[in-house]
Amino acid sequence: MTVAATFEIEYLQYLGPDGAPVADLPPAFRDAKALLPLFKQMLFVRTFDSKAIALQRTGKLGTYASCLGHEATHVGIGASMRPEDVFAPSYREYGAQFMRGVRPREVLLYWGGDERGNDFAGPKHDFAWCVPISTQCLHAAGAALAFKLRKEPRLAVACCGDGGSSKTDFYAALNSAGAYQLPLVLCVINNGWAISVPRSAQTGAKTLAQKGLAGGLHCLQVDGNDLIAVLEGMRRAAERARSGEGGSVIEFLTYRLHDHTTADDARRYRSEDEVKAAWTREPIARLRTYLTAQGLWSEAEEKAWAEECGKRVDEEINAYLETPVQPVEAMFDYLYADPPPDLRAQRAAALAQEARR
Secondary structure, eight states: OOOOOOOOOOEEEEETSSOOSSOOOOOSSSGGGGHHHHHHHHHHHHHHHHHHHHHHHHHSSSOOOOOOHHHHHHHHHHHHTTTTTTOOOSSHHHHHHHTTTHHHHHHHHHHHOOOGGSSOOOOOTTTOOOOSHHHHHHHHHHHHHHHHHHHHOEEEEEEEHHHHHHHHHHHHHHHHHHHHHHHHHEEEESSEETEEEEGGGGGOSSSSSGGGGGGGGGEEEEEETHHHHHHHHHHHHHHHHTTOOOOEEEEEEEOSSOOSSSOOOOOEEETHHHHHHHHOHHEEEEEEHHHHHHTSOOHHHHHHHHHHHHHHHHHHHHHTTTSOOOOOOGGTSSSOOOOOOHHHHHHHHHHHHTTTO
16 A cells, blocks of 8 residues: 555643643743743633623623633733734633733623723734634634735734634635645634534544644644643744744643533533543643642742732723713714615614613
8 A cells, every 4th residue: 555645643741630740841941930920820810710700690791701721721822922923812712812911801891792892902913802613713814824925924823612623714724824834823722612512523533633734734732731731832833933834733622611601501511520520630720739849839829819810800890890881872883984774774763762761
């Protein structure tokens, strides 16, 4: 038999679930002090997430997509990017966006139904939150093409879920990146579930990373609960892209510890034992154990930082709650320079309804 080609997918993991090293650490992270600010950011993200869920449960926030369990992947992606790079998120990567300057109050505004939240702080060239599944991958591919044509050493990064990697938008983006050798990194955040559809029912591929092989991209699978592995995987992909070697698909293995959104009830489709097992692999506990063993973290320090995180998040919540509500006509006034007749009629009806209140 003649073999036309063979492939393999490398798997990166440096810290096991118990927080002990399982491989030699990359040179950049052999000094554990470099991880401390990112660990603190992960704790901040988890504090924000828990308070956002509480806001929704008390009727002060609309439907919200929790990022519980994704902290290492999201913070690691954000920490690996430069300000001039472009980020195309889905609707859950708050940790990455906070690293890029987005304010928590803006996340809350968005989920509170106020589109002003999408005009967030941070790089103005980053894309807004994207609820349609994986269309953001095409946006990032377009940005990457612009960078190549302009000969700019910039990187475009897009995130999608395991279910998103089954969309034609994802395949079109990776095919474009391979055909034109674009500086694009497609981050597939495999949290095990596409709402209620398990990973096993989505594809027959052994890994989601290998989907990039068809487009000629570099492919890598990473333990997404291991911050060091996330940082190293992103470093490799960014280095390849900036040096003109083309794009990458990175599959980050993590788990969704909360419901898909606050409108979902995951107990209907996944077992309690599965979730309990996932908690033994979660990212914050393993990094806490490692940093504590290195003499860089303690219970007292965590208690003090938790209090600081709570205060900071409360300030953001108050800023969100105190933001004046837009007038009803705002929903009509920012799409058309010359609105069509039916929209003008709807605007007039809405204003009349408001006047009767």
